[in-house]
Amino acid sequence: MKLHKILMTAGLLLATTAALATPATDELFAKYKSAGAAGFDAARGDKAWHKESKGEEGQTMSCSTCHGQDLGKEGKHHKTNKVIAPMAPSANKERLTDVKKIEKWFKRNCNDVLARECTAQEKGDYLKFLLGK
Ligand code: HEC
Numbered sequence: 001m002k003l004h005k006i007l008m009t010a011g012l013l014l015a016t017t018a019a020l021a022t023p024a025t026d027e028l029f030a031k032y033k034s035a036g037a038a039g040f041d042a043a044r045g046d047k048a049w050h051k052e053s054k055g056e057e058g059q060t061m062s063c064s065t066c067h068g069q070d071l072g073k074e075g076k077h078h079k080t081n082k083v084i085a086p087m088a089p090s091a092n093k094e095r096l097t098d099v100k101k102i103e104k105w106f107k108r109n110c111n112d113v114l115a116r117e118c119t120a121q122e123k124g125d126y127l128k129f130l131l132g133k
Contacts (some may be wrong), residue, residue: 022089024099025127027104032120040121045129048122058113063113071133088133096130 021029029040049063066084068075072091075084089095096102106126110118118126 006078011125020131022097022131024097024102024130027099027125028127032124035120036122037119037121038126040128042125042128042132045125045127049126049129053114055113056111061113063109066109071130087130089131090133096127102127 032040052060052062055061061078065078066075067087068084071088072086074086076082077084085094086092087095106118106123110116110122
């Protein structure tokens with residue numbers, strides 16, 4: 001079997017069951033560990049995801065503000081109203097498969113919500129939480 005076929009099959013499996021990891025998240029977990037993060041925790045990620053903070057523009061928001069309450073459904077950007085595809089890998093097989101995309105949006109979204117960048121520990125916890133969705 002060609003590599004891309006194997007990856008596609010793996011992608012389908014990940015899309016139909018709760019994804020436990022993707023090659024991209026494996027790479028990121030390793031990177032975050034080498035940056036000093038310890039074990040990653042989905043419950044901690046869940047709590048952080050829903051926690052409201054004062055964002056970059058002084059508004060109170062959480063990750064759910066744009067990504068919605070149900071991660072299996074579409075979200076909506078709070079300002080532009082642009083529809084955001086579901087975050088749950090079980091509903092959207094493209095999620096958490098691209099290291100660069102994940103890091104780009106962590107940077108932007110952590111600033112939106114927390115008015116700072118996320119730590120390696122926080123990012124790993126968010127990913128653990130999202131992978132179970
Ligand atoms: C201001 C609106 C907004 C908020 C708040 C927000 N996001 Fe996002 N997020 C987006 C948009 C827009 C995208 C890119 C569009 C897409 O991927 O569908 C995105 C994409 C992502 C991705 C990329 C996932 C992938 O693999 O495709 C991650 C990870 C992410 N967000 C995490 C977070 C986290 C963690 C928080 C809370 C700290 C958060 N987001 C809060 C708007 C937001």
